[in-house]
Amino acid sequence: MKILNHSENISLILSIGLMLIAARLFGEFFRKFKMPLVVGELIAGVLLGPSLLGMFYPKISEAIYTHNDHASLALNGITNVSIIMLLFVAGMELNLSVIRQQGKAAFSTSMFGLLIPLGLGFLSAYYAYEWYGRNSSDKLVFALFMGTAMAISALPVIARTLIDLNLFRTKIGSIIIAAAMFNDLVGWILFSMIMGMLKGSANHSVLLTLLYTLSYAILMLTLGRFLINKSLPWAEKNFSWPGGFLSMALGLAFLGAAFTESIGLHAIFGAFIIGIAIGDSVHVKDKTKDIVNQFVTNIFAPLFFVSIGFKVNFFSHFNFQITAVVLLVAVIGKISGAYLGARLGGLNNKESLAIGFGMNARGAMEIILATLALQANLIGEELYVAIVIMAVVTSVMAGPMLNWLIKPKANTLDTN
Secondary structure (H helix, E strand, O other), rough: OOOHHHHHHHHHHHHHHHHHHHHHHHHHHHHHHOOOOOHHHHHHHHHHOOOOOHHHHHHHHHHOOOOOHHHHHHHHHHEEEHHHHHHHHHHHHOOHHHHHOHHHHHHHHHHHHHHHHHHHHHHHHHHHHHHHOOOOOOOOHHHHHHHHHOOOOOHHHHHHHHHHHHOOOHHHHHHHHHHHHHHHHHOOOOOHHHHHHEEEOOOHHHHHHHHHHHHHHHHHHHHHHHHHHHHHHHHHHHHOOOHHHHHHHHHHHHHHHHHHOOOOOOOHHHHHHHHHHHHHHHHHOOEEEEEEEEHHHHHHHHHHHHHHHHHHHOOOOOOOOHHHHHHHHHHHHHHHHHHHHHOOOOHHHHHHHHOOOOOOOOHHHHHHHHHHHHHHHOOOOOOHHHHHHHHHHHHHHHHHHHHHHHHHHHOOOOOO
């Protein structure tokens, strides 16, 4: 059995230690300016990666973040596990009852906030793929990916922004959360299908991939959810709590991830659906969810987001045209779609525009999606950099725009 040698072991441990410390320092610094922690974590990766440290002090970069295949492979394995855990936590944040309860406004907002950016992203990538620096190969799969990338939101960033602005329990906040939940659910189902098409194009047709995806989701959200809900009281009585729950929940997440990976879908989809099934149980208290969230987002999430900066040189692969196109298509599609849906749902102009900007935050979920697409060679480095920049910009703009549009009236909004 191959094991890491002495120098490789030191390099791996040193890398993890520096990544965690740098992520926390930069994350807290940017949080003081009302920005999401993920912004600071990404900046830390850019500074420590090939974009800066590797460019000006290559020997130091080589000593710390070795390019040795075995140590790099180990670090890559840890970051892949981090992605699975992040999607599991994102699934736990989805509350299916919230989506059902918000009525006409949430339904129309979620539908138009999904379909318009999805259609705009797909059409622009299919008929004007040169805008994204792509050739005509795999046009359909690439266009499906860009449509999904334009449609998806970032529920954790949106929820945190609403909490910081004291809007989470208002009518506006509830509509944004419900619509974002629905967008993320559909978006990750679509992305899992796209990855399945890439992995099993020789063996799986689009219809078979769709069948696998929907069958797994329906089974886990019905029978699987029922069994989990019934078994949790027994587990709470017989296992240490919340430690026992943490072990069992993450164990189920990895089993679900392994299953979907084995049938040609991506592992993250299995963990995401398991997260929804567990998080939707009435026996899982908010405090228990928070423990899982804290464990993942403060240890594994920083490792993943800092590692983003190691994947490409953000300066040498920055393309202004591609970045501008991605940003414009993403912002116009999502804001106009959510705005139109909210207006049709009975909200006024300012409220509808606020909902559009709230749902426009892409954050961590967009970066995960782009990273997986880069690993699958579906997108290149320049488009990857553009999508990461778009995710950061849309996340940063959400808070100030929401504050400007509706903060003075926050206390007068209906909280039902």
